[in-house]
Amino acid sequence: MTVSGTPIQLRGPVLTRRQAGAYVSLTVVAPGIPEQFRPGQFVAVAVGGEGSAMLLRRAFSIFDVKPDHGGAVEFVFAVHGKGTAWLADRRPRDVLDLVGPLGRPFPLPRYPAHCVLVGGGYGSAPLFTLADRLRGRGCRVDFVLGAATADRVFGALTARRVGETARITTEDGSLGARGVVTDVLPSVIRESQGDVVYACGPMPMLRAVSALAARAGIPAQVAVEETMACGIGVCMTCVLPVIGDDDITRMVRSCVDGPVFRGDRVRWNDAGTVPPDALGATAGVKVR
Amino acid sequence: MDGVDMRTRLGWIELPNPILTASGCAASGREIAQFFDIARLGAVVTKSIMLAPRAGRPTPRMAETPSGMLNSIGLQGPGIDVFLRRDLPWLLSRRARAVVSIAGGSVGEYAELARRLHGAPGVTAIEVNISCPNVEDRGEVFACNPLAASDVVAAVREASGADVPVFAKLSPDVTDIVEIARACVEAGADGLSLINTLLGMAIDTERMRPVLGGMTGGLSGPAIRPVAVRCIWQVHEAMPEVPIIGVGGVGSGLDALELILAGASAVSVGTAIFNDPGACMRILRELDDALSERGIARLADVIGLAHKPSGHPTSTGLGPGRPGGLSSPGRRHVLFEEDRR
Ligand SMILES: Cc1cc2nc3c(=O)[nH]c(=O)nc-3n(C[C@H](O)[C@H](O)[C@H](O)COP(=O)(O)OP(=O)(O)OC[C@H]3O[C@@H](n4cnc5c(N)ncnc54)[C@H](O)[C@@H]3O)c2cc1C
Ligand SMILES: Cc1cc2nc3c(=O)[nH]c(=O)nc-3n(C[C@H](O)[C@H](O)[C@H](O)COP(=O)(O)O)c2cc1C
Ligand code: FES
Numbered sequence: 287m288t289v290s291g292t293p294i295q296l297r298g299p300v301l302t303r304r305q306a307g308a309y310v311s312l313t314v315v316a317p318g319i320p321e322q323f324r325p326g327q328f329v330a331v332a333v334g335g336e337g338s339a340m341l342l343r344r345a346f347s348i349f350d351v352k353p354d355h356g357g358a359v360e361f362v363f364a365v366h367g368k369g370t371a372w373l374a375d376r377r378p379r380d381v382l383d384l385v386g387p388l389g390r391p392f393p394l395p396r397y398p399a400h401c402v403l404v405g406g407g408y409g410s411a412p413l414f415t416l417a418d419r420l421r422g423r424g425c426r427v428d429f430v431l432g433a434a435t436a437d438r439v440f441g442a443l444t445a446r447r448v449g450e451t452a453r454i455t456t457e458d459g460s461l462g463a464r465g466v467v468t469d470v471l472p473s474v475i476r477e478s479q480g481d482v483v484y485a486c487g488p489m490p491m492l493r494a495v496s497a498l499a500a501r502a503g504i505p506a507q508v509a510v511e512e513t514m515a516c517g518i519g520v521c522m523t524c525v526l527p528v529i530g531d532d533d534i535t536r537m538v539r540s541c542v543d544g545p546v547f548r549g550d551r552v553r554w555n556d557a558g559t560v561p562p563d564a565l566g567a568t569a570g571v572k573v574r
Numbered sequence: 575m576d577g578v579d580m581r582t583r584l585g586w587i588e589l590p591n592p593i594l595t596a597s598g599c600a601a602s603g604r605e606i607a608q609f610f611d612i613a614r615l616g617a618v619v620t621k622s623i624m625l626a627p628r629a630g631r632p633t634p635r636m637a638e639t640p641s642g643m644l645n646s647i648g649l650q651g652p653g654i655d656v657f658l659r660r661d662l663p664w665l666l667s668r669r670a671r672a673v674v675s676i677a678g679g680s681v682g683e684y685a686e687l688a689r690r691l692h693g694a695p696g697v698t699a700i701e702v703n704i705s706c707p708n709v710e711d712r713g714e715v716f717a718c719n720p721l722a723a724s725d726v727v728a729a730v731r732e733a734s735g736a737d738v739p740v741f742a743k744l745s746p747d748v749t750d751i752v753e754i755a756r757a758c759v760e761a762g763a764d765g766l767s768l769i770n771t772l773l774g775m776a777i778d779t780e781r782m783r784p785v786l787g788g789m790t791g792g793l794s795g796p797a798i799r800p801v802a803v804r805c806i807w808q809v810h811e812a813m814p815e816v817p818i819i820g821v822g823g824v825g826s827g828l829d830a831l832e833l834i835l836a837g838a839s840a841v842s843v844g845t846a847i848f849n850d851p852g853a854c855m856r857i858l859r860e861l862d863d864a865l866s867e868r869g870i871a872r873l874a875d876v877i878g879l880a881h882k883p884s885g886h887p888t889s890t891g892l893g894p895g896r897p898g899g900l901s902s903p904g905r906r907h908v909l910f911e912e913d914r915r
Contacts, residue, residue, distance in 0.1 A: 292608050295851055332849060339641040341795050341849050385851060515636045515643060516848040519605040521598070522621075522650045523636040537629045537650060542605070558787065559632045566627035566650070 291322035293518065295385045300376050301358055307437035309408055310374045311349065313360040314382050320351035320359065322387050325416035326486075326509050326546045329359060329386035330517035333369035344369045345514050345541075347412040347486065348387060359386065362411045362440060388517050389545050392416050392484055392507050398424035399481040402474055403449070404467050404495050406487025407433045410440045412509060416484060417448050426450050428478040430471055432491075436461035450478065468494040475502045482507065483549075489557060496549025506549030512540040527553040527561050535564040578865040579872040580858075582616065582839050584699055584817050585739035585764040589616040589671065589840060592873060593830065593858040596821050596844030597622050597675040597701060597743070598647065602661035603668070609851040613669040614858075619819075619842055620661065622677035622703040625686060627653040632787030637776040642797030642823075643845060644774050646788030649677055649706070654690050666696035673819075675701040675743070676730070679709040684726045688733035688740075697738055701819070702730050702763075705745040705770040705792075717745035717770070720754050724761035731762030741819060743767035746801050755809045755816070765817040767842070768805045772798055795845040799823030803836045810837025810878050825853065827860020834873070835880040 298315035305311075319329070330343035346361035365374050376382065392412075395401070401420050403413045410431050417427045429445035432455035439461055445452035453470045454462025463470060468491070475483065475498070483499040485492055486509040499506035515523040519542035528538040529551045537560060538544070553561060560567050580591040594617045600606050603618040612618055630650030637644045651657075657674075665672045674697050678684040684702065691697050704723050707713035716722040723742065731740050742758040744751060746769040755766055771792025776785040802822025810818060820838025824830050825846040833841050846853040861873075870876055 293851075295609060340638060341641065341643060341845060342636075342638050343849065383850075513634050513636055515645065516851075518608075518851055520601045521636075521645070521848060522601075522630060522647045523633075523645065525630070525633060525635070525650065557633075560629045564629045566629040566653070568628060 291324075291387065293385055293388050294318045295383070297381050297383045298358075300378050300380050300382060301354060303377060306362060306440060308435075309362045309364055309438075309440055311360055311362045312373065312376060312382070313352065313354075313358050314384060315355045315357070316359040316384055316386070317355075317357035319348075319384070319386050320353065320357040323348055323351045323359070323415075324387070324391035325419055326392035326412050327387035327389045328517075328545065329361060329384045330388060330514075331361075331373065332383040333372050335372075340369055340372075342515050343385065343517055344373070345388075345517055347408075347509070348415070349411040350415060359384070362408055364408055364438075385517065389541060390543060392509070392546050394419060394423060395425060395482060398426075400426040400428070400478050402428050402430065402471070402478060402480040402483045404430045404471060404483060404485040404487070404491075405432070405440070406467060406491040407438050408440050409485075409487030409491075409509070410445070412486050413484065414441060414444055414448065421448070426478065428474055428480070429453065430455070430467045430474050432456065432462075432467035434458065467491060468498055471495060471498050472502065475499070475504065480504060485509070485549075489554070492549065492552075493554035496552065496554065500550055507546055508549045508552070509545045510540050510547060510552070511545065514541050517541045527556045527559070527564055529553065535561055537564055537566075578862050578870065579874070580862060582873055582877075584741070584819065584840060587699055587739055591616045591858055592834065592838075592840040593854050593861070594619050594673065594819065594840055594842040595847065595854060596842035597703060599844035599847050602657070603665055603670055606847065606851055606854075607668060610855045611668075612665075615670065615854055616840055617671040617673045617698055618665060619673040619701055620657075620665075620675050621651055622649055622675040623651055623654055623657045623687070624649060624677050625654055625683055627651070627656070634785060634787050635791075637785040637791065639774070639776060639793065639795075640797060642793050642795035643848075644776055644786060644791035644793055645771070646786045646791035648788060654687055658690065658694055662694060662696050671698040672696050673699045673701050673741070675703050677703040677706050678726075679706060681710075681725045681729050685729035685733045688730040691738075692733060692735050697735075699739045699741060700730065700734055701741045701743050701767055702726060703743050703770070705743070715745065715747075717743075717754065718748050720757035723754055724757040727758045727761040727763045739764035741765040741767050743770055743821075744805070745770045746798075746805050747773050751805045752808050752812045755813065759813060759816055763816075765819065765839075766809060767819040767821055768809060768838075769798070769802045769822050772801060794823070796823040796825055796829075799829060799832070803832055806833055806836040806838050807880070811881060814878060814881070824857065825849070827857050827862070827864045830857050830861045831864050831876070834877055837878040837881065839877050
């Protein structure tokens with residue numbers, strides 16, 4: 287597991303801001319990032335402006351990269367708290383400070399394969415550049431996108447255009463089938479003769495997707511979302527228990543060793559804890 | 575005036591400049607080396623290393639707070655063997671100066687860590703993180719008890735190479751920081767790092783439960799800078815001859831200068847790195863500019879300067895020509911009252 291490329295830190299003006307259903311998308315001038323970018327990577331964005339009381343960068347999956355203005359990057363986000371509210375107020379020409387591209391990207395299959403791409407909410411954002419690269423390698427791509435409501439399904443139109451098939455689910459039935467992505471995933475895997483599942487979305491969805499892929503006997507590559515303080519691998523905030531090739535569980539940094547992990551390597555039931563058999567676990571000893 | 579002389583001393587060690595990383599905020603240097611040449615730092619202070627690999631505390635491990643953050647990492651790390659095999663040689667290969675931070679659960683563990691570091695190439699200094707619970711004393715934090723703190727420092731000083739300065743890193747969560755500082759110095763500490771994080775806590779009002787998996791965490795960032803300044807001030811006032819690495823809330827060159835004026839000979843940058851991976855280089859540049867603008871030729875001239883009555887010529891507080899002092903031979907600048915704007 288290695289960091290791919292070298293992240294850069296830059297300040298660039300916002301080119302466009304658009305509303306996409308419940309989400310806001312910002313395209314920011316970021317020369318150098320498109321050349322290095324691989325699908326699944328993210329940017330870390332400083333929020334609040336100079337001297338802000340918000341010290342920590344916010345992480346967003348890269349939705350798209352463009353050649354405009356020497357290179358630009360687009361990300362899509364939901365307003366969640368103060369930082370994303372500030373970002374949603376940005377307008378063209380406002381300057382943002384970005385670090386990226388960060389994290390381990392989705393590994394691509396060596397030979398043409400049938401790929402099922404599963405996105406929950408804004409989690410579908412990183413799947414479209416992935417679909418492009420997969421199709422460029424002769425892979426078949428099928429989409430399953432879901433969210434609570436229609437306005438929170440991101441990229442349904444693109445999925446329908448790009449995917450061999452695209453199934454949409456919403457919990458309230460306002461778009462596609464009523465239910466959740468995992469209700470339809472087994473049949474999509476079967477009908478598309480899927481060889482691999484790629485997924486991004488909330489942790490409970492990723493856990494369920496990983497379990498379904500395992501049941502179908504195919505690998506899942508999933509992009510997780512853990513709270514991050516630094517995004518570059520120095521602080522050890524963003525860890526989760528992951529089983530290594532040597533079968534040893536380690537608390538692994540999701541910002542540099544992830545955010546993409548193999549679904550069957552993540553100990554989903556133990557996320558949020560340090561399992562007693564993890565390397566270096568000292569159950570009961572409290573340290574500041 | 576061309577260029578400020580940014581050299582500084584930590585005991586008998588000279589650093590090319592006073593800007594260091596803070597322990598736990600730059601791992602072992604590899605990641606930030608993607609953003610700048612880490613040999614340009616005064617030194618890399620490494621994440622506190624323990625004897626054995628350590629998995630740390632449950633997540634969430636972080637909460638952002640106003641102008642600060644809480645962390646409860648729990649000293650996750652690979653252990654001293656991996657550090658000596660992988661991290662220290664790498665730092666040396668990058669020509670970075672390494673201040674190795676060590677942490678333990680008992681006096682014996684600290685001493686063993688110092689023994690393992692003894693003679694290892696590339697150790698510029700040792701920083702002893704004593705903000706750890708003593709497993710042999712009902713988990714009381716070493717840094718909160720002058721006897722426990724001095725036991726650790728004495729054991730580390732004893733087990734370390736005589737050429738390697740030992741710095742004790744103190745917790746601000748004590749009634750009398752000068753008392754702890756004095757105990758450490760009397761036990762053989764060659765210098766002090768001030769300060770570690772303050773113990774804090776945040777509760778999620780939606781879930782109505784603590785935010786952090788470990789319940790409590792260490793507060794860092796600009797929110798704690800006044801506490802750092804106060805601790806450095808008090809300790810420098812009491813023991814002006816003891817070199818201090820200032821730590822706490824430094825995000826700009828002027829912040830660094832504030833800690834230096836209070837008495838720090840060097841400054842570690844922590845949380846600011848999370849906001850700006852290149853923070854150390856920017857702060858170094860800003861500090862250089864700030865000194866030039868003030869007509870100051872040597873960083874050494876402003877260490878502890880705030881303790882002098884105002885209008886006093888720049889002075890280190892060490893007295894001229896004192897052995898081990900900060901005056902560099904052949905470069906003495908005489909400043910007269912009129913020179914100050
Ligand atoms: C690798 C990665 C990719 C992501 N991609 C996207 C994306 O494409 N679109 C999108 O809308 N969101 C994405 N997120 C989540 C996004 O980072 C958070 O919604 C955002 O940080 C919330 O900031 P806030 O100030 O609005 O919220 P606050 O709750 O005020 O934030 C407080 C602190 O907690 C952290 N935090 C809060 N929620 C999250 C979260 N869900 N994940 C990580 N950190 C959090 C913040 O970074 C901040 O440091 C991603 C997260 C990660 C880790
Ligand atoms: C995520 C994190 C991890 C830390 N880990 C350590 C550590 O391992 N050892 C140590 O002595 N201090 C550790 N610290 C404390 C810092 O070195 C520093 O003393 C403190 O954060 C105050 O400085 P700052 O405000 O510049 O961050 C850590 C701080 C943070 C934020
Ligand atoms: S967020 Fe700091 S190590 Fe991952």
